[in-house]
């Protein structure tokens with residue numbers, strides 16, 4: 001009898017502590033806390049800043065490029081649709097690499113955009129759509145969940161605690177090629193549409209990028225974005241369907257910030 005009561009109490013305590021530890025404001029399970037996401041972001045972004053060979057960052061002194069990129073990102077961030085708008089850092093850095101079509105975001109909201117992607121795109125809405133997708137990976141906390149899946153919870157926590165600096169180095173190096181699950185990709189696409197629906201941009205901007213990738217896919221080499229973001233064909237129609245439902249496709253938005261950004265790149 002005593003044992004049964006003990007087991008019941010123990011079971012309840014476990015269930016309670018698990019629900020405390022793992023349910024976030026998005027309603028999703030996550031082994032890491034929101035604070036751990038933020039700490040990961042601080043540490044990984046510091047590691048990226050310290051590794052100019054792998055991540056040659058465009059200097060902040062290029063204020064024209066950063067001001068105009070910031071203007072585009074802020075419209076997405078201020079859409080009122082984010083969960084962690086005020087908690088996460090939402091910093092942005094441009095990586096000088098014209099040969100890489102990619103963008104990524106750390107847990108805690110440190111966004112990285114390659115010059116290759118900016119130069120490849122045609123419109124501001126396409127860039128806003130891709131940024132919306134990457135912002136969703138951080139705000140929906142996909143990236144921290146993918147990291148704990150790839151490395152294991154203990155590895156990530158050891159990295160955050162900083163007992164072995166090589167762990168963060170390793171995570172920072174692999175971040176650009178971190179695989180997200182198909183479910184996370186689908187959700188990030190859907191949130192890109194939702195974020196953009198509350199901006200001036202046609203909300204299917206991300207689809208324009210995928211259509212361009214598909215059209216140029218004949219060349220043989222796989223762009224970085226495609227190797228980590230599978231299934232472009234299905235995604236175009238899913239994005240367009242969601243955008244159509246939300247009635248935010250047929251908009252003409254200025255590409256003024258985008259043009260200034262692109263012209264300011266070396």
Ligand SMILES: [Zn+2]
Nearest residue numbers: 180185188229
């Ligand atoms: Zn993605």
